[in-house]
Amino acid sequence: MTTADTHAAEPAPKSLARARMLVGPALAAASATLSPELRRVVEYHWGWQDADGKPAAQRGGKLLRPALALLSAEAVGQPVERALAAAAALELIHDFTLLHDDVMDRDRERRGRATAWAVFGIGPALCAGDALVPLAQRVLLADESPARVAALAALADATETVIAGQALDLAFEGRCDIAVADYVRMASMKTGALLGCAASLGALLTEGPPEAVEALAEFGRSLGLAFQAVDDWLGIWGDPVRVGKPAASDLRQRKASLPIVIGAAHEGAAGTELRALLAQREPLSEREVARGVALLEATDAEARTLELARRELERALASLERGAFEPVAREALRELAVFVVARES
Amino acid sequence: MTTADTHAAEPAPKSLARARMLVGPALAAASATLSPELRRVVEYHWGWQDADGKPAAQRGGKLLRPALALLSAEAVGQPVERALAAAAALELIHDFTLLHDDVMDRDRERRGRATAWAVFGIGPALCAGDALVPLAQRVLLADESPARVAALAALADATETVIAGQALDLAFEGRCDIAVADYVRMASMKTGALLGCAASLGALLTEGPPEAVEALAEFGRSLGLAFQAVDDWLGIWGDPVRVGKPAASDLRQRKASLPIVIGAAHEGAAGTELRALLAQREPLSEREVARGVALLEATDAEARTLELARRELERALASLERGAFEPVAREALRELAVFVVARES
Numbered sequence: 001m002t003t004a005d006t007h008a009a010e011p012a013p014k015s016l017a018r019a020r021m022l023v024g025p026a027l028a029a030a031s032a033t034l035s036p037e038l039r040r041v042v043e044y045h046w047g048w049q050d051a052d053g054k055p056a057a058q059r060g061g062k063l064l065r066p067a068l069a070l071l072s073a074e075a076v077g078q079p080v081e082r083a084l085a086a087a088a089a090l091e092l093i094h095d096f097t098l099l100h101d102d103v104m105d106r107d108r109e110r111r112g113r114a115t116a117w118a119v120f121g122i123g124p125a126l127c128a129g130d131a132l133v134p135l136a137q138r139v140l141l142a143d144e145s146p147a148r149v150a151a152l153a154a155l156a157d158a159t160e161t162v163i164a165g166q167a168l169d170l171a172f173e174g175r176c177d178i179a180v181a182d183y184v185r186m187a188s189m190k191t192g193a194l195l196g197c198a199a200s201l202g203a204l205l206t207e208g209p210p211e212a213v214e215a216l217a218e219f220g221r222s223l224g225l226a227f228q229a230v231d232d233w234l235g236i237w238g239d240p241v242r243v244g245k246p247a248a249s250d251l252r253q254r255k256a257s258l259p260i261v262i263g264a265a266h267e268g269a270a271g272t273e274l275r276a277l278l279a280q281r282e283p284l285s286e287r288e289v290a291r292g293v294a295l296l297e298a299t300d301a302e303a304r305t306l307e308l309a310r311r312e313l314e315r316a317l318a319s320l321e322r323g324a325f326e327p328v329a330r331e332a333l334r335e336l337a338v339f340v341v342a343r344e345s
Numbered sequence: 346m347t348t349a350d351t352h353a354a355e356p357a358p359k360s361l362a363r364a365r366m367l368v369g370p371a372l373a374a375a376s377a378t379l380s381p382e383l384r385r386v387v388e389y390h391w392g393w394q395d396a397d398g399k400p401a402a403q404r405g406g407k408l409l410r411p412a413l414a415l416l417s418a419e420a421v422g423q424p425v426e427r428a429l430a431a432a433a434a435l436e437l438i439h440d441f442t443l444l445h446d447d448v449m450d451r452d453r454e455r456r457g458r459a460t461a462w463a464v465f466g467i468g469p470a471l472c473a474g475d476a477l478v479p480l481a482q483r484v485l486l487a488d489e490s491p492a493r494v495a496a497l498a499a500l501a502d503a504t505e506t507v508i509a510g511q512a513l514d515l516a517f518e519g520r521c522d523i524a525v526a527d528y529v530r531m532a533s534m535k536t537g538a539l540l541g542c543a544a545s546l547g548a549l550l551t552e553g554p555p556e557a558v559e560a561l562a563e564f565g566r567s568l569g570l571a572f573q574a575v576d577d578w579l580g581i582w583g584d585p586v587r588v589g590k591p592a593a594s595d596l597r598q599r600k601a602s603l604p605i606v607i608g609a610a611h612e613g614a615a616g617t618e619l620r621a622l623l624a625q626r627e628p629l630s631e632r633e634v635a636r637g638v639a640l641l642e643a644t645d646a647e648a649r650t651l652e653l654a655r656r657e658l659e660r661a662l663a664s665l666e667r668g669a670f671e672p673v674a675r676e677a678l679r680e681l682a683v684f685v686v687a688r689e690s
Contacts, residue, residue, distance in 0.1 A: 034509070037512035037513055096475075100471060127509075127515065131508045134505045137497070153483070160479045163383070167380060170469055
């Protein structure tokens with residue numbers, strides 16, 4: 001079973017390509033203000049430079065958060081250009097979390113390339129991540145909207161929540177006894193908060209009505225949970241080439257991802273065997289990895305992970321129906337949400 | 346020769362004790378809003394909790410930056426209470442830099458206690474540091490002053506500069522060919538920027554005249570350079586018990602600190618021998634550490650480090666004379682600056 005069974009694989013929504021076109025120059029302008037030591041790490045992380053500092057055009061992020069921010073302005077009837085600062089600031093915060101998470105998780109690969117810390121060292125990668133938080137703040141403060149301070153406060157709140165979620169995730173590491181509800185709380189902090197902010201920040205910055213901003217934030221929070229469930233599904237069942245990470249990488253690293261939490265909570269023999277595998281100290285052999293995947297399937301962990309993704313997607317789409325949104329933008333948000341949940345990388 | 350030769354050791358200025366009394370509750374209120382996983386790391390770092398989470402009252406920071414922020418408001422004739430948010434936000438940013446620097450430098454001890462990462466692990470210490478940046482922002486945004494957004498922008502700028510300075514410091518690591526001017530540029534970013542911000546942020550937040558804010562910022566930037574030179578002196582010649590780090594610890598770690606940069610740039614035989622010692626890959630023996638200290642003295646590195654501290658202190662005090670400041674606050678700023686340069690820990 002793949003996510004493609006649930007939704008036919010669709011071409012990438014135009015809103016992502018538009019975000020790349022519109023937000024790229026804003027990100028370039030922001031990174032040009034960084035010191036040379038920081039800028040090379042950030043632009044390597046974006047895939048704009050190779051490890052030697054030579055220009056490159058490698059696979060970067062999807063720009064999902066900027067795309068959401070731009071659409072959220074349009075959803076409340078505002079021109080997309082007025083949300084550019086929100087879109088760029090969100091991507092900078094997202095990049096901050098990636099640069100730091102890769103260090104904390106010791107992930108050496110992202111999007112099929114060596115992670116920034118693996119290339120430049122831990123210190124420079126941490127500094128680059130650190131720098132993006134005040135830089136995001138500066139990008140928002142430079143905007144002319146009277147709502148820029150409210151937007152700044154919303155982004156700071158979301159950033160704090162994401163960090164608290166990451167700290168909780170770290171506290172879960174190596175544990176086999178995490179309740180699914182605790183996992184969901186962690187994921188709603190770590191992933192839901194920033195997607196909730198992204199899906200509403202454009203509307204907030206362009207002074208959309210508070211009920212609309214809140215409905216968009218709810219849409220984003222639910223989408224964030226669905227997104228995380230799919231991410232966790234990809235961390236076990238994703239195609240290594242498309243995902244840019246080794247097969248079943250979350251199992252190899254014994255991350256407390258959603259399928260692993262569900263599988264480890266299983267009360268039958270498969271659950272017992274899986275817990276023993278997860279508790280093992282040595283790296284898992286290829287044979288053990290394959291056995292672990294089979295156990296996850298036997299405990300229904302795969303099906304329940306995809307079910308959670310589907311349920312949260314439905315919840316997200318229902319939030320979209322609650323506001324009086326511009327129909328074209330609403331449809332684009334719907335399309336983007338469905339794409340995110342059906343994605344294979 | 347010790348710094349005490351330059352200035353008689355003085356009792357700690359009252360402005361530091363006052364900062365502790367006034368800013369302590371603001372810091373406590375801020376940390377109470379953090380998630381439990383983050384809060385324990387932050388309060389351990391402050392010396393408020395031990396490693397098991399039991400209340401403690403151990404040696405924390407000096408609260409130099411909050412003390413400067415409070416005095417800067419008084420210097421422009423404003424009540425100290427109006428600068429509390431600035432004072433707390435500055436200390437939070439300072440703590441962010443300490444938590445992260447200790448990870449990057451692999452420092453296992455600070456203020457005579459194990460560093461946060463050595464107790465809780467790298468991930469939790471990084472998350473705790475990360476969380477303090479948006480928390481500082483939130484503390485400032487909650488202030489009622491119309492100048493809170495300007496204060497926020499100034500703090501974000503200083504934070505970015507500090508991070509760029511740290512990245513430059515990392516780039517200097519393991520190099521024996523750093524020009525003293527490049528070292529000074531790095532230190533003015535890494536240490537000068539935040540002290541410049543601290544010495545002016547209270548005045549900025551309480552809407553002091555721009556010329557006064559700028560003179561105070563210059564005072565702080567010069568004081569920051571003097572502070573860093575003294576810090577670097579303490580990193581070689583400081584009393585291990587008072588400093589809370591091993592004797593000559595910067596030499597053991599071969600940090601590019603000011604005396605080491607000066608010594609390594611020396612053209613005589615002592616410089617050559619010192620460079621060879623610094624280039625050695627193995628940890629230095631006690632005998633080699635002692636020889637290194639002797640070489641630093643032979644290359645005049647100690648005297649020139651103290652000379653730079655003295656010169657920057659004089660420059661700082663001259664900036665204080667340039668503004669039309671309240672005499673009592675001016676005197677307290679002078680006293681604090683002299684104390685910082687004469688300190689032995």
